Amino acid sequence: MPSTVYKGDxxxxxxxxxxxxxxTHGYSGSFKFECESTDLVADTSVIxxxxxxxxxxxEGGIIKYPLGILVGCRLSIIGVTNFIADDSIxxxxxxxxxxxxxxxxxxYTELTISPALNTAAAVDSDSNDALYIHTFAxxxxxxxxxxxxxxxxxxxxxLADQFLGLAATVTLPETKVDLKRYHVVGLGRDVAxxxxxxxxxxxxxxxxxxxxxxxxxxxxxxxxxxxDTTYDALCDNNDYxxxxxxxxxxxATELTYDGTxxxxxxxxxxxxxxxxxxxxxxITLADVVTYKEADxxxxxxxxxVANPTSVYFDRTQTNEIRRIVAIAGTKIWLxxxxxxxxxxxxxxxxxxxxxxxxxxxxxRASTGTLTNGITRLLxxxxxxxxxxxxxxxxxxxxxxxxxxxxxxxxxxxxxLTRVFRGCKVKDWSLTADTDAALRMNINFxxxxxxxxxxxxxTSAVVDYSTGSKGDRYNCHRMFEDTANTDAKRKxxxxxxxxxxxxxxxxxxxxxxxxxxxxxxxxxxxxxxxVQQFYTINGSPIVDAATDQVPHAGxxxxxxxxEGKTEYSADLEIIVDDPIFYHNMRRAVDxxxxxxxxxxxxxxxxxxxxxxxxxxxxxxxxxITEAPLxxxxxxxxxxxxxxxxxxxxxxxxxxxxxxx
Numbered sequence: 041m042p043s044t045v046y047k048g049d050x051x052x053x054x055x056x057x058x059x060x061x062x063x064t065h066g067y068s069g070s071f072k073f074e075c076e077s078t079d080l081v082a083d084t085s086v087i088x089x090x091x092x093x094x095x096x097x098x099e100g101g102i103i104k105y106p107l108g109i110l111v112g113c114r115l116s117i118i119g120v121t122n123f124i125a126d127d128s129i130x131x132x133x134x135x136x137x138x139x140x141x142x143x144x145x146x147x148y149t150e151l152t153i154s155p156a157l158n159t160a161a162a163v164d165s166d167s168n169d170a171l172y173i174h175t176f177a178x179x180x181x182x183x184x185x186x187x188x189x190x191x192x193x194x195x196x197x198x199l200a201d202q203f204l205g206l207a208a209t210v211t212l213p214e215t216k217v218d219l220k221r222y223h224v225v226g227l228g229r230d231v232a233x234x235x236x237x238x239x240x241x242x243x244x245x246x247x248x249x250x251x252x253x254x255x256x257x258x259x260x261x262x263x264x265x266x267x268d269t270t271y272d273a274l275c276d277n278n279d280y281x282x283x284x285x286x287x288x289x290x291x292a293t294e295l296t297y298d299g300t301x302x303x304x305x306x307x308x309x310x311x312x313x314x315x316x317x318x319x320x321x322x323i324t325l326a327d328v329v330t331y332k333e334a335d336x337x338x339x340x341x342x343x344x345v346a347n348p349t350s351v352y353f354d355r356t357q358t359n360e361i362r363r364i365v366a367i368a369g370t371k372i373w374l375x376x377x378x379x380x381x382x383x384x385x386x387x388x389x390x391x392x393x394x395x396x397x398x399x400x401x402x403x404r405a406s407t408g409t410l411t412n413g414i415t416r417l418l419x420x421x422x423x424x425x426x427x428x429x430x431x432x433x434x435x436x437x438x439x440x441x442x443x444x445x446x447x448x449x450x451x452x453x454x455x456l457t458r459v460f461r462g463c464k465v466k467d468w469s470l471t472a473d474t475d476a477a478l479r480m481n482i483n484f485x486x487x488x489x490x491x492x493x494x495x496x497x498t499s500a501v502v503d504y505s506t507g508s509k510g511d512r513y514n515c516h517r518m519f520e521d522t523a524n525t526d527a528k529r530k531x532x533x534x535x536x537x538x539x540x541x542x543x544x545x546x547x548x549x550x551x552x553x554x555x556x557x558x559x560x561x562x563x564x565x566x567x568x569x570v571q572q573f574y575t576i577n578g579s580p581i582v583d584a585a586t587d588q589v590p591h592a593g594x595x596x597x598x599x600x601x602e603g604k605t606e607y608s609a610d611l612e613i614i615v616d617d618p619i620f621y622h623n624m625r626r627a628v629d630x631x632x633x634x635x636x637x638x639x640x641x642x643x644x645x646x647x648x649x650x651x652x653x654x655x656x657x658x659x660x661x662x663i664t665e666a667p668l669x670x671x672x673x674x675x676x677x678x679x680x681x682x683x684x685x686x687x688x689x690x691x692x693x694x695x696x697x698x699x
Contacts, residue, residue, distance in 0.1 A: 044435060051433045053210060054516045054532075056200030057376035058426045058461070059365070060175035060293045061097060064118075065165040068093035068368050073171060074164045075123075078156045082580035084138065085157040087171070089149040090164075095183055095314060096368045101148040104185045106196035106513055109459065110140040112488045112593025113178050115153055120168035125158035128172075137173070138579045138592035144189055154579065175293065176600070177462035177488050179428040180375045183314045183366045191494030192510025199365065199375055200430035200459060201522050203534040205248030205255065206477075206541055212431060213244035213460055213486040238574055239595040241460065241486040244429075249477040249541035250470075252533055253418060253654055253692040257699035259468045259482070259566060260688065261424040262379055265698075266343050266415040267321050267359040271389035271400050275312070276304045280388050282320070283370065287383040295372040295388070303390050305399055312390045314366050315531075317697045318374070319389040322358045322382050328419050329354045329632070329659070331686055342417045342691075349641070349655050349691050352634035356417055358382070361391075361698050363531075376425065376698065391697065395526035402530065402695035404537045408646015414697060418690040423602055424568050426464050429486070432457040432515035455492075457513045462487030464570045464600050470640075470656065472549075473561035477541035478642055478654075485572055487597045493586045535695045542642035542654060550639040551611070551620070552630055558614035560678065562640060564656065566688060569603025609638070609658055609683040614676045615668060621679070624666035632660040638683065654692040661685035 065072050070091035078085040092098030103110075115135040119127030126133060139152035179198035188194040204210070218237040223229075248255060257263050272278060282288060283298035295318065303312035312318075325341055327334040334354040342348050343357030358380035365373040391400030397411040404410055434453040463486045471479045494512035516522040523532040549559045579592035589596075613620075623630075630636040638658035644651050665682035 050436070051431065052515060052517055053204050053207075054200050054430050054518060054522065055202050055204055056198060056428050056430070057180045058175050058178050058428055059180040059374060059376055060178060060291070061173045061181060061373070062170060062294045063089075063097060063172075064170040065167060067371055068096050071096075071098055072165045073169075075157050075159045075161050076150065077161050080156060082154075083156050084152050084154045084580060087151045087153060087157075089151075090146075093368060096366050097181055097183070097373060098149070101146050102142055102187050103149045104181050104183055105140075106185060106198065106459075106490070106492075106588070107142060107187060107194075108140050108493075108588030109179065109198070109461075109490045110137045110151065110173065111587075111589040112461075112596065112598075113137050114174040114176070115151070116172045116174065118168070118170040118172060119159075121166035122163055123159050123165060123169045131158075136577060136593075138581050138594075142187055152581065175291070175377055176426050179459060179461060181365050181373070190510075191497050191512045194494065194512040195514040196512050197514045197516070198428065198430070198459065199363075200428050201516050201532060202254070203518060203523065203532045204246070204429075206251055206539070207246045207248045210246040211244060212429075213241040213463070213484065215489055216240045216242075236595070239590070241489055241596065242572075244460070244463065244484045244486060245482060247479055247481045250480050250654065251539055251541045252652075252694050252696055252699075253416065253690055254533060254696065254699045255465075255468070255480055255482055256418045256690045256692075258425060258427055259465045259568070260418050260420045260690065262419050262421045263360070263699055264326075264342060264356040264380075264417045265319070265359045265361050266348065266417075267319060267357075267361075270412055271319050271391050274305060274400050275390055276306055278389070280390075282382055282384060282386045282388060284384055287381060287386065288378055289381050290379060291377045293374050293377050295374065297370050297372065297388055305390070305392065312364070312367060314364050316364050316390055316392045317361055318364055318372055319391060320358075320360045320378075320382055321387040321389060322360070322380065324358050324380075324383070325355045326358050326380055327354065328356055328417070328689065329687060330421070331660070332632070348415070348417070349653075350634070352632065352637065354632065361414075363698060393527045393530045393697070401527070402535075402697070404535060404652070404695055405648060406537070407648040408537070408644055408651040409648025410650050410652065410693065410695065413650060413652070413693045413695065415691065415693045416699070418692070418699070420605055420687060424464055424570065426462055426600065429460040429463055430457070430516060431460065455511055455515070457492040457511065457515045459490040460486040460488075461490060462597075462600055464602075465568055466570045467565065467567040469563060469565040471561065471563045472544060472547060472640060472642075474544050477543050478547070485570070485600070487572060487600055488589060488593050490588050493588055496586050530695055533696055538652060538695050540644060542644060546645060547640065547642040549611070550637075550641070552623075552638070553635045554619070556613055558616060560612040560614065561610075562612075563610045564640070564658070564688065565608050567606040569605060571601055571603060572597035573599050573601065575599070607658070607685050607688050609661075609685060611681045611683060613679055613681070615679050618668070620663060620666045620681055621668060624663040624681070627662060630661050632687075638685070650693070652692075652694050654690065654694075657689045657691070658683065658685035659687040659689065
């Protein structure tokens, strides 16, 4: 008999980037939006979306996001023609989406925003007017998301399709109600009044055995790619470039390109499409460090230097790579905002994941040898990216048929799906010891939680259902549909052979140029200083059981802000030389040079010359403790050194296009 309880082995967890969405009037020749109505008493307006074309963010008036998931997101208006009165730059006005629904007539997506617009009702957008839904708490769009008025017939999703990692246990940032309770004079000794206060989504954590560098990206924040000529001949026409008068800015989520034709991979009619990757080849230099003046020569910067793992650099080329969420005409919508500015006419190229190494696809042979391996630099700067975590639980292992998803059916799995949005890493620790694999512990908080409420819908819910309950959201099942082919496994970050973690016996530790051979354990910890803040931002929307985000998100944290970054390291060694003690007692400041860096280096097993590798560097540090205690068992003396570095950077070679 199938289980009648929820079980951990029937739980699926995946993650994805968060990416802002820019919707410009006429982007597909027909898209527009209008101020459908305004309620001055409630201080809200309804923005209605129209038209749009297939395989783009808005198709037939419906935006390709799960119903209700936009609630709590911030929205800006770029007003050039008919929405000048609400232009965010000119007026400073920022809006919050308090309701996200689809209508049966039209159909249309209607977004209720607060405060109300200055633009009059029934006014349509015109040339260059645009809506921008901000990145924070907005999961990247899945262009294949499909809405239907009937819950059980919908197949809604977001691009939270990345493998979490080799994690045995996960603690979710479960929603807690901060209940306020008041005793009142004259009303006895019992609680007289209790009122729900804030909604708190804190305390998320998990530990992963490191098999790729993904979580260093979310812990540190910046990523640059070492781009050579690998991608230059993959398309029939190779003169594509960014086509923007002022180039792209940091945080951009859309590219406009020019060229001599539609991007088309060589070998036939094979156009670039959603799911492929765009590579921005930019030799412009950016500083890796902020606490000192960067002085690396251009030829010695990351992206140009031939051996970045053994040469110190403090500048990098600003090469980036992103998955294509959607492509229409000469517009590309990206998965994850850009982290560097790029000038007009900056060269772009394209690549695709395949089962082998064609079309630029990274590929790992059985020997461990990498073809088209991606070398990346990860380091800290001003921000850390937010991410979304999709979690689904069910009673039985069933999916795919009407009987499986229809509420109350004989084989109903009773699935519950949630997407934790606006997640940011608070602190992390990396441990390497002689016990097992290189391990990383992540602690994070979430600001908002979307819940699929399709099972609660009834025919009385206007514009949503004809009475057929079921799951609206089509959750990702990692090894049954999301990563069920070699190419999909690569895209999800769990390519065949690469899922094996970095092990202690393939690692080395170098401190100030000395290869330390008696290391027992090594732990690096980092704190991003992320804090959540609640703001006074009430919502006039009436709460309903079918709301995917209760109370329009007004009781949740609205922003998550990085603070000061702190790093520390603990290194336990079996002492055979007092050099570390001498450096500690003199408080030697090991400034940032190749000879002084602490390097934790791992390479995966194999016989190939170029294999997956990861190098973690600690820069500009002081040894603050190096005790030499006499052990009670009269055995070897072990020193537990404490080290305080200014910065941490990671260089990896792997099969991910983008972390």
